[in-house]
Amino acid sequence: MATQTISPKRTLDERFLARQRWARAGWVYGTMLALAVLFIGPFYVAFLGSLKDNPLEYPFRYTFPQIMPHNWAEAWRLGELGAGNPWLGGFKPGAQVPFEVSYFVPEGTEPVSPSVTVPTRRAGAGIGAVLEEVQASQYAKVSPVAEAGRSPAVLDGQQGQIVRYRFTITYPGTGPTAPRLPLDVEAPLSQRFYSATLDPNRLERRGRVASWDSATPGFFGYTFRNYVRVFNEARNPNTGQSLFLRWIFNSFVVSLSAVLINLVFASLAGYALARMYLPGKNLIFGAIILLLAVPAQVTFISNYLVLRDLNLLGMIWGLVIWIGIDMARVFLMKQFFENIPREIEEAALIDGANPLVTFFRVILPMATPALGALTILTFQGVWNEFFKAQVVLAAQQDSYTLPLGLSFFRNAYGQVGDWGLMLASAFLSMIPVVILFVVFQRYFVEGVSTSALKG
Amino acid sequence: MKRWVVIGVLLSVLGGALAQTTVRLAGFGGDNTAVVSNLLKEVVNPALEKEGIKAVYEGIEGDYNASLLNALSAGTAADLFYVDVNVSEPIFASGKVEPLDKYFSKADIAPFISSLVQSFTIGGKLYGIPKDFNTLAVVYNKDLFDEAKVPYPNQTDTWDTFKAKLTKVQSALKDVAGLCVVADYARFGEFAYAAGWKPINAQGKTMLDANFKRAFTWYTSLVKDRAAKFAPDLGEGWTGGCLGAEKSAVAIEGAWIGGFLRDKAPNMNYGSTYIPLDPQTKKRGNFIFTVSWSLNAASKNKDAAIKVLKALTSPEAQNWVLNRGLALPSRKALSTSAVFQRPGKENELNRVVFNGSTQMGGVVLPYKFGKYNAADWQRPFNEAMQAVITGKKTVDQAIADAQNELNRLMK
Numbered sequence: 001m002a003t004q005t006i007s008p009k010r011t012l013d014e015r016f017l018a019r020q021r022w023a024r025a026g027w028v029y030g031t032m033l034a035l036a037v038l039f040i041g042p043f044y045v046a047f048l049g050s051l052k053d054n055p056l057e058y059p060f061r062y063t064f065p066q067i068m069p070h071n072w073a074e075a076w077r078l079g080e081l082g083a084g085n086p087w088l089g090g091f092k093p094g095a096q097v098p099f100e101v102s103y104f105v106p107e108g109t110e111p112v113s114p115s116v117t118v119p120t121r122r123a124g125a126g127i128g129a130v131l132e133e134v135q136a137s138q139y140a141k142v143s144p145v146a147e148a149g150r151s152p153a154v155l156d157g158q159q160g161q162i163v164r165y166r167f168t169i170t171y172p173g174t175g176p177t178a179p180r181l182p183l184d185v186e187a188p189l190s191q192r193f194y195s196a197t198l199d200p201n202r203l204e205r206r207g208r209v210a211s212w213d214s215a216t217p218g219f220f221g222y223t224f225r226n227y228v229r230v231f232n233e234a235r236n237p238n239t240g241q242s243l244f245l246r247w248i249f250n251s252f253v254v255s256l257s258a259v260l261i262n263l264v265f266a267s268l269a270g271y272a273l274a275r276m277y278l279p280g281k282n283l284i285f286g287a288i289i290l291l292l293a294v295p296a297q298v299t300f301i302s303n304y305l306v307l308r309d310l311n312l313l314g315m316i317w318g319l320v321i322w323i324g325i326d327m328a329r330v331f332l333m334k335q336f337f338e339n340i341p342r343e344i345e346e347a348a349l350i351d352g353a354n355p356l357v358t359f360f361r362v363i364l365p366m367a368t369p370a371l372g373a374l375t376i377l378t379f380q381g382v383w384n385e386f387f388k389a390q391v392v393l394a395a396q397q398d399s400y401t402l403p404l405g406l407s408f409f410r411n412a413y414g415q416v417g418d419w420g421l422m423l424a425s426a427f428l429s430m431i432p433v434v435i436l437f438v439v440f441q442r443y444f445v446e447g448v449s450t451s452a453l454k455g
Numbered sequence: 456m457k458r459w460v461v462i463g464v465l466l467s468v469l470g471g472a473l474a475q476t477t478v479r480l481a482g483f484g485g486d487n488t489a490v491v492s493n494l495l496k497e498v499v500n501p502a503l504e505k506e507g508i509k510a511v512y513e514g515i516e517g518d519y520n521a522s523l524l525n526a527l528s529a530g531t532a533a534d535l536f537y538v539d540v541n542v543s544e545p546i547f548a549s550g551k552v553e554p555l556d557k558y559f560s561k562a563d564i565a566p567f568i569s570s571l572v573q574s575f576t577i578g579g580k581l582y583g584i585p586k587d588f589n590t591l592a593v594v595y596n597k598d599l600f601d602e603a604k605v606p607y608p609n610q611t612d613t614w615d616t617f618k619a620k621l622t623k624v625q626s627a628l629k630d631v632a633g634l635c636v637v638a639d640y641a642r643f644g645e646f647a648y649a650a651g652w653k654p655i656n657a658q659g660k661t662m663l664d665a666n667f668k669r670a671f672t673w674y675t676s677l678v679k680d681r682a683a684k685f686a687p688d689l690g691e692g693w694t695g696g697c698l699g700a701e702k703s704a705v706a707i708e709g710a711w712i713g714g715f716l717r718d719k720a721p722n723m724n725y726g727s728t729y730i731p732l733d734p735q736t737k738k739r740g741n742f743i744f745t746v747s748w749s750l751n752a753a754s755k756n757k758d759a760a761i762k763v764l765k766a767l768t769s770p771e772a773q774n775w776v777l778n779r780g781l782a783l784p785s786r787k788a789l790s791t792s793a794v795f796q797r798p799g800k801e802n803e804l805n806r807v808v809f810n811g812s813t814q815m816g817g818v819v820l821p822y823k824f825g826k827y828n829a830a831d832w833q834r835p836f837n838e839a840m841q842a843v844i845t846g847k848k849t850v851d852q853a854i855a856d857a858q859n860e861l862n863r864l865m866k
Contacts, residue, residue, distance in 0.1 A: 054719075058690040124717025129781065130489040184722055204722045205598050206701065211722055237492040308531065394522065395481060395513030397488060407516040411485025416715050417696060 050226055050423035053201045053213075065199035066223045074198045075222035082181055082216025088228065089218030091136045092177040097169045097216055099183070099198075103191040104153060106160040113145045114187035116167050121182040121213075125416035128233045136171075136178035143168040155192070162194055169215065179232075180214035180221070198222070226424035233421075234409070236398060243397060244425065247405035251383060252432075254316050254323075254401055258382040259375055261324040266374060267367065270333025271359055275345070285334070291327045304391060314396040322388055323381075329374055336370040337363065376440045380433050402429040476759040480512045480767075481526070481533035482746075488514030490781050498775050499766045510763045527551040530753060534760040535767075538583050538749045540574050540821045541829040546749075547575075547582040548826070553750040554580040558761045566786050567768075570812050574821035575747045583747025584768045587782035589709035590741045590811030590819070591645055592804060593617075593731070594695075597724045599704040603627035608705065610729045614646070614673050617731040621682035624704045632684035634705045635697035636677050638840035640833040641742065641822065642694065642707050646670040648740030648818040649733040655825045661832070661861045663854050669735070672850050675843040685844050699723070709744060710783055710808040713801045727804040729815065739817035745785070783809050827864065835860035 049055035051066040065071050076086045081097050083090030091097075105111045118140040123129045148164040169181065185200075186209045187193070193203060193210050198217075200210040214221060220228055234243040272278060273285050303322055304313075312318030340363060348358045364371075386403040393399045400408065406425055413421050482491060491512040499510055513533060515522045520542045526532035527549065538546055546552060564572055564581065571585035593608050600607050603624040608617055621633025644654065647670040656662055663671075677683035684703070691697045698706035699719040706712060707730070716723055730739045748764050750757065766772060773784035777794050783805060784792075790813075795806040812819055824832040838860075839853035848856070 119721065121721060122717065124714030124719075125486070125711075127486050127489045129486065129714060130493055130779070186722075202720070204701075204720050205724065206602070208598075209722045237489055237496060304529070308529075313531070390517060395484075395515050397514065404516055408484055408488075408514075411483065411487075411514075411516055412489075413485075415485070416711070416718070418718065 046423055050420055050427055051223060055419045055423055071199055072219055072223060075217050076219045078216045079218025083177060085218055087218050087220050089214055089216045089221040090177050090179055091171055091181040091216055093171050093174045095171040099215060100164060100166050101185050101196040102162050102164040102194045103187055104155045104160055104194045105163055105191050106158050109190050111163040112188050113165060114185045116142050116145055117184045119182050119184050126413045126418055134176045134178045136181045139171050139175045141170050141172055181216045183212040183215040185210045226420040229421050230425045246398060247400050247402050250316050251401040254319055255379050255382045257320045258324050259378045262329050262374060262378045263371060265325055266329035266333045269330045271337050273334045274337035288327050288330060313392055314399060316399050318392045319389055323385060333370060340366060372440050379436055383433055475507045475509055476756050478508060478510045478756055478760050478763045479533035480510055480535045481515060482537035483519050484514035484516035494772060494775060498772045502766050503762060508759045508762055532751050534751050534754040534756055535748050535764055537746045540745045540823045543575060543823055544577060544826055547577050551752050552582050553752040554582055556581055566788055568785055568787050568812050570743055570819050571745055571785050574743055574745055583749040584764060585785035586746050586748050587785055588743055588745035590743055590808050590816060591707055591709055591730060592727045592807040592811060593705060593707055594712055594725055594727050595705045597726055599624060599631055607726055608728050612731040613734040614731050615734050618682045625681055632703040634683040635686040635689055635691060635694050635703040636683045637686045637694055638837050638844060640836040643674050645730055645740035645742055646674055648820055649738045651736055660865055663858045668854055675840060678844050710805050713804045725800050727807040729807060741811045741816040741819045743812055743819055743821045831864060
């Protein structure tokens with residue numbers, strides 16, 4: 001029998017394993033990337049939409065005037081020229097705003113200077129329609145339009161030339177500062193709008209009119225126009241205060257009070273139920289579990305009537321009382337305290353600590369993960385609470401929390417298709433929850449890794 | 456004894472402070488809150504100050520009709536509140552709304568447009584004073600008609616001549632539809648009214664008769680005959696959206712489109728005219744969309760509330776609203792208001808919409824459907840329109856199916 005020599009297949013095996021490792025990493029990273037795109041994608045698109053003049057435009061464009069750096073620079077410069085305010089722009093006495101537009105004129109057509117007007121613009125819908133605004137049209141003077149140069153060009157395969165025009169808008173004399181300087185530039189249909197100092201907000205009448213909401217917008221006024229409107233347009237008609245700021249304040253008051261009440265009550269009650277000697281303790285705990293099982297709809301009407309009789313309808317304290325104490329949180333804390341070994345408390349007892357000291361000095365510091373989770377869950381839940389807020393705070397604009405405020409915006413603007421403002425306000429209302437998650441997320445991790453049983 | 460004296464003194468001091476009667480008003484949220492609060496601040500409250508009455512508005516976000524029903528049954532409803540005409544009959548029938556006949560004489564009511572007053576009269580009793588209203592008009596983009604070299608729509612147009620104009624515009628300008636059609640009863644119904652069809656007949660039933668079929672056939676043929684495109688195919692949800700984006704040459708909407716175009720296309724050169732005539736009956740039809748101020752039957756301050764109601768619907772208050780272009784007044788006399796006569800595209804639109812409620816509007820019916828819920832009642836119609844426009848059903852089949860569904864609803 002002849003001996004057969006076989007070469008070891010080690011190298012092949014290693015290559016196979018390496019490939020398998022890479023494949024596994026590829027799957028893991030691929031899945032994570034896909035998830036990230038899935039979750040962040042809609043936010044990204046909605047954020048872009050909130051910057052646009054028309055968030056509903058279809059097909060969706062990813063490049064549009066508001067995100068072009070050259071427009072940021074120009075908006076900044078024009079805001080400075082118009083009102084000395086590069087952030088929010090405006091138009092104040094003494095302003096001198098030079099502006100340039102260019103048109104593509106096809107071969108064989110004689111260029112015609114466009115006509116420039118500063119129109120009177122009132123908001124057509126939403127709350128802006130009720131506000132009286134200082135109109136720049138009453139004070140602005142437009143210099144004659146002068147041709148600034150021509151250069152031959154080919155546009156979409158068509159021979160022709162690009163003609164540049166210049167004009168200056170001035171605010172002679174004295175008067176009030178206008179919040180914006182609307183501008184319309186109209187040229188014959190044969191000339192095609194090509195470019196301008198600042199990209200226009202819209203082209204109208206089949207491209208005949210280039211129209212700007214403000215020719216001196218400032219950086220925020222151009223890029224974050226909808227965000228500026230969120231704060232400016234919704235005002236209390238009696239006091240003139242910005243409602244959105246008020247709603248943010250209310251939301252914080254309600255959420256922080258609810259978090260505080262929950263932290264104190266849920267941890268105290270949870271500890272008492274888990275550890276203290278209390279006659280009928282199990283009965284109380286049973287009642288809590290029973291309450292958890294009762295759907296909120298059942299207690300809804302009785303809660304409402306109680307709040308009505310306490311005269312708390314329409315006040316944020318009514319809302320705080322209703323959502324402040326949550327049985328599910330008591331349950332959560334009780335379960336957590338039960339996992340802490342008794343030996344720790346016994347050690348504290350031997351050291352001479354009374355139950356209060358034991359609770360505050362020994363148990364609570366160990367409970368930070370649970371308290372962190374409690375904070376996040378409560379804050380986020382209350383921050384987003386819509387139904388109960390609507391029932392309690394109905395019709396009291398000054399007491400609204402943000403979710404109700406968003407609904408207010410939807411009524412005022414969504415119905416007329418002005419979704420930019422809605423998207424902007426929704427984004428602003430999301431920021432605190434995102435910050436909270438970033439700050440408190442390590443408690444989630446700790447909740448998994450630290451186990452009191454190890455001690 | 457001493458304690459009782461102290462309490463008595465305290466109560467009388469409180470009473471002095473509370474001599475001012477507060478009348479609560481409730482209505483839609485959003486911009487309505489801003490409009491009514493400003494109206495109260497500038498017109499109504501100054502007028503009622505010496506009588507010690509103060510009106511406060513509460514705008515309700517979300518589903519107003521549901522909130523109103525809740526508030527009426529919980530006893531927390533405001534003294535005066537909006538009632539949208541399309542839910543008016545069930546709400547008035549509930550007995551929670553006070554009839555106004557004993558507070559308003561015939562002479563008090565006469566200045567209001569009669570079709571509006573009729574909208575809120577049930578069983579001979581008046582349950583609300585119309586706050587403002589809207590009807591439908593044909594709004595057209597003059598530039599597009601000029602470019603296509605087609606004459607503008609006008610008030611002598613019939614369905615056929617109107618359709619012919621739209622067809623010409625759509626074929627001349629390849630990228631623009633004549634009209635963008637929506638499968639929505641609230642934009643179609645007026646044509647059926649013009650044809651002589653009654654939404655709810657004398658027996659309280661809805662029967663889709665030959666007149667209905669004629670209007671339905673015409674409306675659903677617009678897309679097939681290249682006079683219009685289906686709005687969802689253009690990525691829009693309403694005819695105004697198409698007009699504003701220059702995707703269509705014509706829209707059929709109410710005065711609300713004026714505010715929308717002011718924001719969306721402030722330079723658009725548009726005109727407005729009446730809904731076209733049925734070529735057979737030589738009539739036109741229209742809807743009345745309106746909201747009333749109604750009085751809570753359980754209100755504790757009825758007399759004060761009536762004074763507020765009168766101030767809210769006074770010529771001064773309606774002029775204030777009209778001058779700001781916020782809504783159309785419900786008083787006949789204001790049809791001669793200088794605001795309507797001013798030149799300008801928005802004033803023309805408002806004039807046409809205002810006149811849509813009068814003789815000029817033809818067969819004008821309020822946007823309500825007896826005791827039926829507006830959404831439930833309209834669904835079979837909207838589904839039938841959608842099915843025919845998208846070619847899924849024939850006209851006969853769609854009407855038969857809709858009739859079956861309506862019969863089920865009305866059982």
